[in-house]
Amino acid sequence: MSDRQFARLQAFAPRIETCWAVVGPSRRPLVCGIYRTDVGLEVRVGYGDRARLYSCLAAELGGARQAAAQLREAMNAGGVFEEVVSV
Numbered sequence: 001m002s003d004r005q006f007a008r009l010q011a012f013a014p015r016i017e018t019c020w021a022v023v024g025p026s027r028r029p030l031v032c033g034i035y036r037t038d039v040g041l042e043v044r045v046g047y048g049d050r051a052r053l054y055s056c057l058a059a060e061l062g063g064a065r066q067a068a069a070q071l072r073e074a075m076n077a078g079g080v081f082e083e084v085v086s087v
Contacts, residue, residue: 002018016061019068022081029084032066032071044065045075 019032020059030053032045039057041064046072054071058064 019043019065020072021074021084022072023084024081030081032068034058034061034068043071044070 014035016034016036016038019034021029021031023029028047030045032043035042035044037057041061042056043056043058043064044052045054051060058067058069
């Protein structure tokens, strides 16, 4: 492959999508996203990309979205968090 062909490749973007974002008493946005990693897809929850609180692997995008939805329901069972419209 020539240098020219490498130049046309898209930049690697690890986050595929943001599933949800909420805020709690701290008023810091807690964000859940799906990321592409070397071993597949990863669902991450945390305060920004570097402050990861939880993660799990998923084999495919549908399973990752389902895991994210289950995390959201379990996490907010007490109604402490409120939805963030945009992150």
